[in-house]
Amino acid sequence: MTKPRPSHLTIAAIVAAPLALLAGFAWAGGWIGSPRVGGETIADALEFNAGRQAGYRRAHAKGLCFTGQFEASGKAARLSAAPQLAPGRYAVTGRFSTGGGNPFATDGRNVFHAMALQLAGPGGQIWRMAMDHVPIFPVATPQAFVALQHATRPDPATGKPDPTAMKAYLASHPETRAYQDYIAAAPLPDSFANGTYYSINAFRFVGSAGASHAVRWAFEPEAPFGALDKATLASLPTNYLFDELQGRLAKEPLRWRMIVTVAAPGDETDNATIAWPAARPRIDAGTLTIMRAEPEESGACRDITFDPTILPDGVALSDDPLLAARSAAYAASFRRRAIEAPGPSAAGKALPEGTR
Numbered sequence: 001m002t003k004p005r006p007s008h009l010t011i012a013a014i015v016a017a018p019l020a021l022l023a024g025f026a027w028a029g030g031w032i033g034s035p036r037v038g039g040e041t042i043a044d045a046l047e048f049n050a051g052r053q054a055g056y057r058r059a060h061a062k063g064l065c066f067t068g069q070f071e072a073s074g075k076a077a078r079l080s081a082a083p084q085l086a087p088g089r090y091a092v093t094g095r096f097s098t099g100g101g102n103p104f105a106t107d108g109r110n111v112f113h114a115m116a117l118q119l120a121g122p123g124g125q126i127w128r129m130a131m132d133h134v135p136i137f138p139v140a141t142p143q144a145f146v147a148l149q150h151a152t153r154p155d156p157a158t159g160k161p162d163p164t165a166m167k168a169y170l171a172s173h174p175e176t177r178a179y180q181d182y183i184a185a186a187p188l189p190d191s192f193a194n195g196t197y198y199s200i201n202a203f204r205f206v207g208s209a210g211a212s213h214a215v216r217w218a219f220e221p222e223a224p225f226g227a228l229d230k231a232t233l234a235s236l237p238t239n240y241l242f243d244e245l246q247g248r249l250a251k252e253p254l255r256w257r258m259i260v261t262v263a264a265p266g267d268e269t270d271n272a273t274i275a276w277p278a279a280r281p282r283i284d285a286g287t288l289t290i291m292r293a294e295p296e297e298s299g300a301c302r303d304i305t306f307d308p309t310i311l312p313d314g315v316a317l318s319d320d321p322l323l324a325a326r327s328a329a330y331a332a333s334f335r336r337r338a339i340e341a342p343g344p345s346a347a348g349k350a351l352p353e354g355t356r
Contacts, residue, residue, distance in 0.1 A: 039328030050101025065299025
């Protein structure tokens with residue numbers, strides 16, 4: 001008996017199945033489709049810009065650990081089921097740092113200051129944040145971030161980026177030029193203690209009934225603002241900001257208010273280069289208190305990646321493409337420094353017992 005021959009459609013289906021599987025692998029590997037940027041690519045770009053600093057984070061390389069607590073007011077709990085926003089006190093581990101990949105850079109630079117936090121919650125839930133003292137980011141996409149690292153690589157002869165490369169980059173990235181104009185004109189805090197730190201990226205608060213709201217947040221200081229004289233930045237001691245912070249903490253704890261801003265319809269949630277209008281609703285979510293600072297090699301923050309996509313129930317990611325890229329880059333950085341001998345703390349010194 002002659003077996004029936006498979007139809008052309010059957011043959012096509014048999015052939016298409018493995019081809020589709022191969023295409024899926026190719027897409028996941030980034031070989032086809034629109035170009036995507038992985039964590040290793042971003043880490044490579046950071047090393048290209050600042051050099052390979054074995055044992056240190058590839059970004060925010062110069063830093064200092066701290067510990068404290070967050071006391072939630074409960075006012076943000078109506079928008080989010082996050083346990084850390086319910087009334088109560090939650091342990092905090094964090095890190096202050098300056099921008100760039102060089103752990104030995106001087107503090108006398110007109111660069112952003114950063115605060116990273118880990119808020120511990122009940123049931124093992126944690127909330128990690130990575131914030132800068134400026135409300136906007138210089139790029140909107142991972143691809144642009146990599147391009148920026150290449151364009152701004154300092155020339156060893158001058159210590160400045162190649163002007164030709166920079167001109168070509170800025171011609172196609174007006175958002176970076178806008179950021180440069182902002183950072184040049186804005187006052188630079190003269191202490192980690194008196195800066196406001198912004199989430200920059202948008203997130204979503206999800207309530208217990210499932211309602212979702214786009215939000216950003218900022219930590220606003222209790223300490224009065226003071227500005228560094230940008231004309232004399234180069235004369236500052238190398239570790240001025242870190243030593244000044246520890247001097248303050250030797251006298252008293254430092255505090256910030258967590259202010260949540262709720263987006264209105266039409267506010268962009270996928271572009272960190274654009275700030276929302278100042279008139280948006282604000283919620284005082286609670287108070288951060290920092291009590292103690294420690295050098296990284298002995299501090300609790302050394303092995304924490306402050307990945308902003310690690311979130312508790314009640315907080316979700318927005319459609320900002322930088323969030324997934326930041327997560328991948330932090331993981332790549334951690335993998336690299338995990339197999340390297342930890343670098344000695346480039347900032348901060350242990351304070352005598354009884355002065356914390």
